[in-house]
Amino acid sequence: MGKRPERRAVLIAGPTASGKSALALDLAREQGGVIINTDALQVYQVLQLLTARPSDIEMAGVPHRLYGAVHPSVRFSTGEWARAAAAVIEAEGDRPLIFVGGTGLYFDVLSSGFADVPEVPAEAMAIAAAEVEGLDREARGRLIMARDPLMASRLKAPDPQRVIRALAVLQATGRSLASYQDEAQTALLDGFALERLVLNPDREVLRQRIARRFEAMFAGGAVEEVEALLALRLDPSLPAMKAIGVPEIAAMLAGEIDEEIAIERAVIATRQYAKRQRTWFRNRMADWNWIAP
Structure with missing residues (x-):
């Protein structure tokens, strides 16, 4: 009997607004693959626009896993994501897997390993x-x-x-x-044939894309998303409540700032977040394939 071929997986990292989801969609359609969310905020329900989760139209015809799967009242830890991702990997059989997102720790779980912490009540x-x-x-x-x-x-x-x-x-x-x-760690994709990609857009182009995207989010229903989230009366320390755009729009809804300032602050926060992501990727993913989208 011949040796069973290695399972394949593509890992697509990059700062926010760099075009990761579009590339993942192209690859999934080309390869007949399944896209798996590797972003800590896109797992949450309600905040589809503000977390830049793929739209229902974009997800049509291509299997997407772990998107909008968790209620915003939950503190979804890295260990919980790892267990959910492991279940998806097992369930998808030999289909090509495409992991896409901006959360560096999740990519560490996939390619380097993680601490298997018991679920915390x-x-x-x-x-x-x-x-x-x-x-x-x-x-x-x-x-x-x-x-x-x-x-x-x-x-x-x-x-x-x-x-x-x-x-x-x-x-x-x-x-x-x-x-x-400190305990021994096992990478979720141990034994897989991996293609590791980091999208690295021009800095000024990214700044402009971030501004345009948030303005489109704001006009397209982000305010209504925040209203729906606030109506749940959740603990303000929850990750979903601290997603970029939520504090800024909440302050606007409370009459503390106007629309222009809310947008400006959210754009600045997004650019700062993208800068932190780039730093992480440079430090932890220097040996990945860096490409200009």
């Missing part, structure tokens, strides 16, 4: 969130240092989300999140 996350609420950066740093010194030493910036996650894991499992990170 919502109650533990809520308790941790209540402890962190209202604390400034220094106070969060003191809190995590007192509870989990090992994890504290790894947090370059004790932002609320990371501190909440670390405290919740400690409470739910009795172990530091750092101890899970």
Whole structure:
């Protein structure tokens, strides 16, 4: 019996607004593949426009997985995404897989491995969130240092989300999140034939695309999305509530700023996010194939 051919997967990373979804669609149609979301915010329901999730028309005829699959009241961790992605990989058989998104940690899970942290109950996350609420950066740093010194030493910036996650894991499992990170890791795509791509558009072109795209989002229903999200009365520390565009439009709806300022602030925040993404990709994906879209 001949050797079974390797399964194939394409990994498409890049900053926001770089054209990743369009490239993924072209490849999926050409190869008969399935597209798997590799973006931490596009997993959430409600925010289709603001997270630049592919539209229903774009997804028609091409299988898309893990898009809009999670209610915004959920704190969907990297470990939970990894388990969901593993299930998709198993279910799709030998079909070509196309992973596309802008979340660097998810690509680490796919090609390098991840710490398999047990699922943390919502109650533990809520308790941790209540402890962190209202604390400034220094106070969060003191809190995590007192509870989990090992994890504290790894947090370059004790932002609320990371501190909440670390405290919740400690409470739910009795172990530091750092101890899970130190355990042997297995890449989800171990044994696959991989094509790794990073889209690298011209900086000024990207800046212009970000501005045009957010203006189109705003005109196309982003305000209504934020109204629907706010109507759920969710914890403001949840990832979905902090998606770029949500705080800015929420402030506009509250009468704190006008439309022009809301758009300007969201565009600036998006450009800053794209800059952070580029830094991550340069540091962690230097050996990938960098292409101009």
